[in-house]
Amino acid sequence: MNPLPLHFPELTRDQLNCCETRLEAVEQWLQHLPLAHPPASAEKLNTLLQEFNQLRLLPPRRLEWLDKIAPVAVHTLGELDQGPHLHQEGELSQQLQEQLAQSYKRCINDLLALRDQLPTPILARSLLASLHAALLHGGALILRACKLSVAAPEYSWPELNLLYHIASQSRLQHKKIQQQQPNTCEAAYLQVVLLGLIQAETLRPDELQQLWPLLASWAALVQILPADAPERLFQVVTNNGWQPQRSQPLEQQPTERDLGLNTLALTSQLSEHLQQGNDPLGNRLIQHLLACLGEPQERSSPRVASSGDIQLALGLRSVHYHLNNRQPFETLIAGQNFKVNTQNNPFIKEDQPDPWASAPDAVENKSIGTLAIIELDTEVSTSVENALDRRYPIHQLQLVNTSATGYCLLWPGQAPPQLRTGELIALQERTGTPWQPGMIRWIRDVKEGQQLGIERLGGRLQPCAIKPVIKIGPPADYLPGFLLPELKVLGVPASVITPLLPFKEGQKVEVSSKPQGVQRARLAELLSSPGEFQQFSLENIGHDDLRSFGLIS
Template identity: 30%
Template structure:
């Protein structure tokens, strides 16, 4: 079987260098050169490694020597790529020019490594058949697949599709291994005892099926570290098998997809992927307590939390039917990012401190004004009745010179800006939106987003379900609507001694009886937990609540059902001053008044 294709991402050219410029073409000489790399200087180290692997692609030498030199270079290239990845770490999804250059360099290093390994495999197959030839070919093919796997991880971290020809190249390398019966040959793999070509190939397929556009970059990196070991629980088989949840066409440049979406393809041209055993082990692990998990047969490092494992169980299970049909859309919609911005806009464009100050308890006075803000002196620092100025947690005195109100409002707008997004399509359940220009740090999968239509005043509460950057297009967001409206509130944990903790932002979502959905509370991811007692501040009063069932939506925030711990309240006493008579509420009951007149 030929290792070349029409796309040929790993284009191999005939070697034309008789020697290396930086060291002798011998393992001992290369080891000495690698030991002298200035690793404290990432730029210089990366430059030297890049030039070295380029020259190895052109070196006229035998496959055994080429592979030995590549296997010495691989750990250093991995070190350089890991350092480059740290340079790319940023909450900002869209890359600036510098980070784009870093990503391109990372991409080029891995491509050069894979290309050199493919060249070694191509040369090794021309050797006389035997154990040494089989070992050389298998090691070279696995090295190429490992480099492509790391390259695929990079694309997933950046929410970008792999280059044209990537999947065809990957399928072709594996098909060549199967033609030589090398795919299951156990090869030493450092931290792993052994890692076969098939396991490396399956790791790529599993990553492609994991819905990583719904995960954050750090979660994708952690997943990328464990999939090669987990891949032994996945299986390639006939596409028509009942447990072939995914399928793909090895002769095309395409990743695996749900088998039910490939009904128009000829079955003989497809291969199936079964993940049933892997999902079963993950589900069993999630059902165990902490002590039992340590004895699980599946290696799960500490960095993989239950939310990520549950996401994988969902991604590697049968797809749910879409509830609503997508409709192509046009126009723009306003958006604000994060719970802080959403709380700010829902509270009437007031900062959190102002939100707490303006909502004070007004239940103790029988004779009071209905709207105290109408009194020009009502906001004076000493106008509050029965107020302890030193101990009230809602009151702050700013001794620094303040700015005028218009300037403060303008500053608020800069702190929690409204973004204008283009509508690509929509359904009753959500939107696909296009993000133009640079992205802010708050733009991450799993975060809250507020949406406001041009002809509406209120804000819809939604979730950024996925992010992607299609080839030749800008950033796109998948938005899931959570509620048509919400009420801003403040939350405080109740400590063991009964004292309340710090005020944190929260959102109340009303019940929807028609859907059987109870009232819900959106709270920050930490420190709130199921079964916790919380002090809820809303509508100017505090009430004690118990957080009950937790709904898993995201690692950024929690959504709880809750119930009140306070006894039923007596009706509020109404003010009886003249200003209360203009209230448009229901007619007053004056029976208690007649006797006192």
């Protein structure tokens, strides 16, 4: 039984399977990990920690073992987070990080259960180390969920709040444990609380990575108050599952775990940085933070004059092309035409002898099952790419001003006819940086050309092909679209962006994407229809599951 409402496994083991149950043996095992191959190391560490978390050990001894295991696991997590297949490796990272968090939560639970039997100095030192580490790993789970749209445990916010409450009750929340930020339990908790307040779903992964260490250093500027304090701007309360939110009237008497927050000191400092200019964060990101963390205003996104060039892709198909790594839309649907059922086909079953093996040209056949390898002429391939680049050009525009929610841009000279309000666009601040999706809110003529009001769109847009499921008549053609993964930890549902026609609420659709393949879903609710595209929430139908899209946990 777990005395505390924390998630970790029961103690059922007296020894490990992967090595001898001695610290020296574990150290030797760690030295032989394939660190040059992070996914393999992560799998092995995951297995070790699963067994370790069920091992019967006294908490000081468990912490001693963790002092050896955790640095190797954290190093492996850092390597995975920089890997080429971020979503796939992100899920593996989440599993390993959750195992680490469970290790420290088990220490906290057992330390408190034995608090009357342990010397006070050992109890305080061990509890502080365990609480700080559990808060760090719990926060890292939410950060990775926001960056990569992978799942974080549903109990993340309640457990983080409970861990901070234990630290406060033990008067350990302000005790420094290290030089590097976050250096206290309170800083570690407020770092992830601030992440929950800045609309992380609207920020790019590189922006979140840039902000994460700063949020820890800004924790000292956040004032923690009673949940019903009139000067609170935000609250962390029971009826919202302890997820941070802007202050609202309380529906019930606050509990001892409920908190109020005031961020005026932080926003005052951010405003000074904005006025000084040349901050590494940039004007737009600082404005975004001010809008999220400041007092609510009628216009929460003041404009700041800006200059410089910015690149723009115009229209749903063009945005699709560039977000799909300059691959034509057809690449998302061509693969399904070559799927062949080999189960009952004797001519292409791999374990059958080939009756044509002795043919004169058989030596040259480089068949890989259902489709032979075709060597493409490089010049032809390049000409196709050039044609697609001409069809979906990148336009150079000029910055006029920025705000937390978007940009004002100048399109110099004559604009193309497809430039219209409600159109989907993508922006790139510098060549090589990620594309940021957006939408044209307004257009006005000026002497130099046209000015555009651009609203930034949140979420990670995953290019897909989508078509309605038609029961009677010929099948519909696929059209370009975008999947937006669910961010359950921030309350953001899974959704899809489609062209205006022929999609509507309640319709069953077939979605083809990489690497998930073809799945079916229902367009549940129309979330927005700004003019030239629509956004619907998605729901499961039949045996298909949004998990197969990589959209939900």
